[in-house]
Amino acid sequence: MGKSYLLISGKGGVGKSTLAAALAVTAARQGSRVALVDGDIGLRSLDLLLHLQDKVLYDLKDLVEHRCTLDQALIWHDEFKNLCLIVGGQQAKPKDFQKKDLQKVVRTLTRRFDLVLVDGPAGLGRGVNNFTNIVDEVLLVLTPDPVSIRSAEKLANQLYAAGLRPSMILNRVNKELVYSGAVPQPNVIASSLDLPLLGVIEESPLIYQALLNGKTAAQTEDENITASFEALLRAVNGDLEPVPDFKKTHKSLFQRIRDWLKD
Ligand SMILES: Nc1ncnc2c1ncn2[C@@H]1O[C@H](COP(=O)(O)OP(=O)(O)OP(=O)(O)O)[C@@H](O)[C@H]1O
Numbered sequence: 001m002g003k004s005y006l007l008i009s010g011k012g013g014v015g016k017s018t019l020a021a022a023l024a025v026t027a028a029r030q031g032s033r034v035a036l037v038d039g040d041i042g043l044r045s046l047d048l049l050l051h052l053q054d055k056v057l058y059d060l061k062d063l064v065e066h067r068c069t070l071d072q073a074l075i076w077h078d079e080f081k082n083l084c085l086i087v088g089g090q091q092a093k094p095k096d097f098q099k100k101d102l103q104k105v106v107r108t109l110t111r112r113f114d115l116v117l118v119d120g121p122a123g124l125g126r127g128v129n130n131f132t133n134i135v136d137e138v139l140l141v142l143t144p145d146p147v148s149i150r151s152a153e154k155l156a157n158q159l160y161a162a163g164l165r166p167s168m169i170l171n172r173v174n175k176e177l178v179y180s181g182a183v184p185q186p187n188v189i190a191s192s193l194d195l196p197l198l199g200v201i202e203e204s205p206l207i208y209q210a211l212l213n214g215k216t217a218a219q220t221e222d223e224n225i226t227a228s229f230e231a232l233l234r235a236v237n238g239d240l241e242p243v244p245d246f247k248k249t250h251k252s253l254f255q256r257i258r259d260w261l262k263d
């Protein structure tokens with residue numbers, strides 16, 4: 001039996017879909033069977049992030065309304081053969097879905113896949129409520145900007161009131177701003193929100209570049225980014241290691257020349 005996760009955020013555009021696609025690719029590379037569900041009903045994006053847009057025939061609405069079978073709704077990735085996607089209906093609305101139908105879909109998927117990732121919409125509307133309580137864990141994505149932090153706090157309080165215990169992922173962290181003190185250390189942000197910190201992904205232009213090339217954030221050439229997704233996946237899978245603070249390393253002249261030659 002696999003595990004299911006829902007990625008949500010208070011504020012939009014913080015990287016939920018980027019992280020869902022990258023975690024899926026990271027897990028698929030390690031041999032896990034992975035199903036991604038685009039739960040951002042009406043605003044799907046995972047088909048584009050995984051370069052599967054030309055293969056979409058059926059969506060989640062077709063599935064719950066029995067216009068297709070589960071196997072017909074699964075869109076398999078060309079490169080990662082153990083990774084597939086179910087898209088949310090482009091014309092559908094969150095109110096078109098009954099929780100029990102979505103629960104059935106998620107349950108069936110966890111029987112067939114090791115990892116089921118549902119990419120949710122921003123905010124705490126019907127779109128998110130459709131999926132809370134029917135997944136094993138809720139992952140709250142935020143960036144270190146004050147608006148995102150405040151909206152994450154509000155969302156976390158609402159989830160707590162509903163009996164849910166989310167964990168957080170901090171995305172788009174700019175190392176230099178942390179060094180300069182303009183942005184707090186990720187652990188400080190996590191303790192101010194009183195949420196377990198699963199991982200930190202740095203801000204990188206390579207992530208946007210990967211997107212333009214039809215690749216996910218886990219497929220940049222940067223080993224550090226790949227390693228941070230691997231660490232995040234371990235934490236998501238329950239192997240929670242403390243996230244180290246960002247510390248500026250003072251490199252010797254020899255190290256700097258070696259790095260320069262490597263570039
Ligand atoms: N770590 C990062 N570094 C640089 N760019 C990033 C990073 N994470 C995400 N982005 C960029 O941020 C933008 C928004 O990301 P994404 O669509 O994944 O956010 P989202 O939370 O799913 O948005 P929405 O709420 O609209 O669904 C994209 O252009 C993506 O490439």
Ligand SMILES: [Mg+2]
Binds near residue numbers: 016017018040045120
């Ligand atoms: Mg999204």
